[in-house]
């Protein structure tokens with residue numbers, strides 16, 4: 001597998017914070033975290049990432065319609081405009097507006113979406129919501145929630161779309177980590193424990209549910225806090241080590257990784273405070289690990 005050439009950031013610098021994606025990176029491999037969050041290297045989106053980004057944009061536009069109008073036909077009609085909107089924001093998406101095969105692949109994902117839930121019966125209070133909080137004044141967390149719903153009883157539900165297939169039990173742990181992360185931010189930001197969080201896998205129509213409770217979130221908060229403490233220590237000395245594993249097959253940065261004979265760029269000890277650990281502000285779907 002060839003490794004795409006990483007590129008430095010061109011997006012605006014944001015304050016330091018931990019996002020679910022970067023936390024998952026750190027858990028998987030500290031060096032991967034460093035390359036993405038500190039060096040802020042990125043690779044061109046894969047076709048799967050591009051597809052995921054456009055499907056997310058189409059679903060966001062679908063939920064801007066009145067509930068009765070959220071039909072499969074409407075979703076498919078919205079796709080070309082969603083692709084155009086994403087292309088305008090991300091010219092390096094790797095597809096063009098006339099890519100019929102790409103639109104057909106995205107249409108298939110939207111078709112599966114309608115087998116998972118009925119959007120005409122959903123009350124969404126927000127889509128693509130940026131949420132953030134600071135735990136005890138020193139652990140900044142940030143994320144983007146695909147959709148926040150409220151049901152007939154007033155209960156709040158978080159929905160996240162995944163355009164890949166449902167993960168194996170091992171991958172499920174990573175998915176649950178992301179859901180707990182969102183639940184923790186909402187709990188601390190709004191003093192609100194969501195009734196449920198759902199991951200909708202549009203690749204195969206599976207749904208992963210999580211019902212948080214405050215005791216579990218307290219335990220999770222301790223885990224996140226410990227992770228942030230470790231990251232802060234490593235940011236001071238740059239000792240982010242590789243942790244090779246099966247996921248290296250999909251790593252964009254193998255050419256820079258000592259585990260594969262590469263050399264990381266010099267650690268940017270100067271100017272760390274001006275760098276972001278949140279990931280790129282633009283919305284590109286993360287590559288989902290096929291495992």
Ligand code: SF4
Pocket residue numbers: 029031032242243244245247248251252253254257258259260
């Ligand atoms: S190739 Fe593997 S060990 Fe190296 S940075 Fe990527 S994930 Fe980490």
